Amino acid sequence: MEFDDTNFIGIANAEQYKSFVDEDWEFDILLNHFASEMKKGHILVFQMTEEGIEHSWKVDVKVGTKEISPKCFRRSVGYIRVTDDQLFLVDYGCLTMAAQFEDEKVPDKNCSNYRIEIDSGIYRVEFIQFYNVDEDEYIGTNNTDILLNFIKVSNFEPIVDSVFWCTY
Template sequence: MQILEISDDSGFMGIANFSRYRSFLSRNWDFEMIKKRIVEEINSHHLLFWSTGLENTWKVKIAFENSDSTAFRENRGVIEVTDGELFLTNYEALTMAAQYQQVKLPESHHKDLAIKLENGKYMVKFRQLFNPDEYDFATEDINFEIVLMRIEKNPEIYVNNVNEIYWSAY
């Protein structure tokens, strides 16, 4: 188990395999372009990305087995680890790398958001533990859980392709 904290200034976060994630788009990207890229990368098993419903600094529990915590909502996806690690990430990191080709992810200030894992494919359950409409900003609780379970079979058994960013109204 690992507890990480990540800032979220736009209401999105996720985990990524940055050795495979295709980050650069264009100096003049727009939201539709980056949303399309994010969905492509989710379906390629390089990224899992979702709306948080709020902007805040989040406490995220990384685990390898299910917990008894009650979730407001949860979903799952598949991600592939190729360099022994994934990274917790936010929208701001993805947009900087989308606009500037010289920005390599993870940026130095996000290297502490690494999740060390054996290479392979993982079924990932991501769980939001609070209702954004009733959130108490004074809480010290864990906000999200990410449960990683290594899989040996084809990932299509576990999830279908997506057409939108998870939980996003955009």
């Protein structure tokens, strides 16, 4: 992902994700909106930094690989629904513009470049972060910053009730 506002990164089902919140949304309302859409399997959102550092992320995507357990900075697991054979990586700028303006959608022009081609279905997603941008330190590997591992499953589990790693 090219350098932009990547304080938060999402994996979005553009067909299902309801992006608009309010023209005058406040941050806590936006976080609650993300959590609500995450429970439905439309998006997964991750806070990538506590210091507000913008970074160009090297992202690797795997589909169908068994659970990966390398040494890493941190990891989370969530579930997402794929309905149009695609997902998109989205950044905070894309998410907030779509939250504020009804005519803006996810993905925006920039994030439409981060398309993940993947068969429709339900997926367990391992989000593995190797690079701690706040400390400028890699743990496990320095070949990639983030690994997304999609494992197709038969049942959706709404195990998430907030943005991953959120400190607000």
